Amino acid sequence: MASHWEEFYKTHLPPTDFEDNRSLLKEFCERHNSTGERIALVTSGGTTVPLEHNTVRFVDNFSAGTRGAASAEYFLEQGYAVIFMHRTKSLEPFTRHFNGQKFMDMLELHDRGPNTTITVKPDSVDVLAPVLANYKAAQETGKILYVTFTTVSDYFWLLRAACECLGPLGPKALLYLAAAVSDFYIPSSELPTHKIQSSVGAPTISLQLVPKLLAPLVSLWVPQAFVVSFKLETDENILIAKARDSLNKYKHKLVVGNMLQTRRQKVVFVTPESSYEVLLSREQMINGMEIEDLIVSNVVISHSNFLASFKY
C-alpha cells in the first residue's frame, strides 16, 4: 500500500537547504509573474532512496538527466523562464554538451609567466560559442533558476514548494515532470542508523510504495497549471495503456510516453482525447537534431492552445 502523501511529509524532514531554495523559488516566480511571462518547471534526473540514515547505500533510478537538461534549453529558446529542478550531478542545460575532459581539451595554455593566458582552440570556438552565448544570456537575464535534490524526500519537499510559488501564475505555469522518481522507499522509522554490516549476512530490503504526488499536485497545488508527466517503460505493449490510466486517475493534460530503448528517437504523446507519435526523421537525426526540440515545440503549442481557451 502506498502511504498517503500527507503522511510522507509528516515523517520526512525537509532538506537542510530547503528554506534557501524556497526563497529563491518565490523570488523567481514573483519576478516573472509580474512581467506576465510563462514559467516552465522542468524536473530532471533520478531520485535516491537511502538504505541507511548515515547514507552509504541507496537505491537509485537510472537517469542521466539528458531529457530534462535538453528540454530546459528549448523552453528558454521558446521564451519561457525555466526552473530547472534536478538531481545533484545530473546533466544541466548548456554544460551537458561538454564534460570535464572535453573542456580541458578545448583549451590552449600560453605560458608566459605572470602574463600567462588561456584561450579556446580556434576549431572548438565554433561549437562552444553558441552554447556559451545562450548560457550567458540565460544567466544575465535571470531566466533560469537551478535547484537540486538527491533523495526522493528532497524532491517531494522541493516540488511542493515550487508549486506553492507557481500557483499565482495560474495557467501560465507549465510543469514538465521529467524526473525519474522512485516508486519505492524504505520508511524512515525502519532505516538502520549505521552502515549495514555484511558480516551479518545479506539483508532483505522491504520497500514501500511512494505516494503519487501528481494527485495533490493537480487537484490542490496548481489546479490551473498545464501539467505534463512522463512515463518510461521497457515493455511497449503496456506503455499507452499505462499513460491513459495515469491521465484518467490524475486528470492532468498530457503524458509523454517513452521506451527505454528508443527514447532518443521516439515518444508518444497521450492526451485525454488522443495519442500520437512524435519522432525524429532519419534526416533530422543526421543533422544532429534532438528529439527534445520536437517534444518541447509540441508541448508549447498545446500550452498555447490551453492558454487561449482561458481568454474570454
Added chain:
Amino acid sequence: MASHWEEFYKTHLPPTDFEDNRSLLKEFCERHNSTGERIALVTSGGTTVPLEHNTVRFVDNFSAGTRGAASAEYFLEQGYAVIFMHRTKSLEPFTRHFNGQKFMDMLELHDRGPNTTITVKPDSVDVLAPVLANYKAAQETGKILYVTFTTVSDYFWLLRAACECLGPLGPKALLYLAAAVSDFYIPSSELPTHKIQSSVGAPTISLQLVPKLLAPLVSLWVPQAFVVSFKLETDENILIAKARDSLNKYKHKLVVGNMLQTRRQKVVFVTPESSYEVLLSREQMINGMEIEDLIVSNVVISHSNFLASFKY
C-alpha cells in the same frame, strides 16, 4: 553466503567494451614496465547493482570519487604512471576542480563574427593554468589511462584484467583500491527482465553477498604487488578492528580506514604491525591542502620501503 568469485565470473558476462579496455591496459602496463616505472592502479567511485535486466533501478554505493580522483593526481606528481579505473561520471583527476558551470563562468566570449574568440578571464587563469598544465602533461606523456565501470560486475571484470597486466611488474605495481564496491548483489538468474511494476505492490529484494576479490587478487593475481585497501565505516568503534580483520584474512599490506563523517580530515593507516592516524592540521586545512596529498605521500614511502626490501 557469499558466492565464490569463480562462480561470479561464470554467471556474469564481461561488459561490452571489455576487450578494448583489456588491450588498453595491456599496452599501458607493457610500456611503463619496459621503462622500469612504477604503476599505481587507483580504483574510484561506487558500483551499482541492477535490480532489472533492462536497468531502470539499481542499488548504488555513495561515492563521488573525490578520494580516488585526488589521489591519482598526487601519484602522478610522485612520478607514478596511473591507471585510473573509475565509475562512469564520478570525479576525475584535474577536471574535478571545475564543474560544468564553473568552466562556463570562467570563459569570456568576444563576438566578432567569423573572428570570434573565447578566452579564460584573467582572474581565473591563476587557478586554471597549473591544473591545465598538469592535465596536459599527463596526457602528452601517456602517464594516465582512464577506464570506467558502472556495475559491480563491470568492476570485477576490469579489475581482474588490470591485475593480469600488472602481474609482470611484480612489486613495482601498487594497487590503491579506493572504489566503494557493493557488498550485495542480486543473482543474474533472479533479475526480472522488465521494469518492476508498482501496481503489483512493493517488492522485496533479496540480496546476496558479493565475493571479496581481495582474496584471489592478493593470493593469485598480483601476489608480489603492494596492495592498499580502504575501509569506510560510520561507526568509529569498529573501524580499526575491521581493518585488522581484513589484513589477517587477505594478507595484504595496508588498510586505510576512514569514517564517513571525518574522511576529509583524518584517516587511520592500519598495517599488520601497527596503526597510526594521518590527519590534516588546522593550518594545512586553511592552506587548502588535501588529505589525499598526505595519504599518497605515506603510501609511497611504504611502497618504497617495500621495494627496497626486495633488493639483494
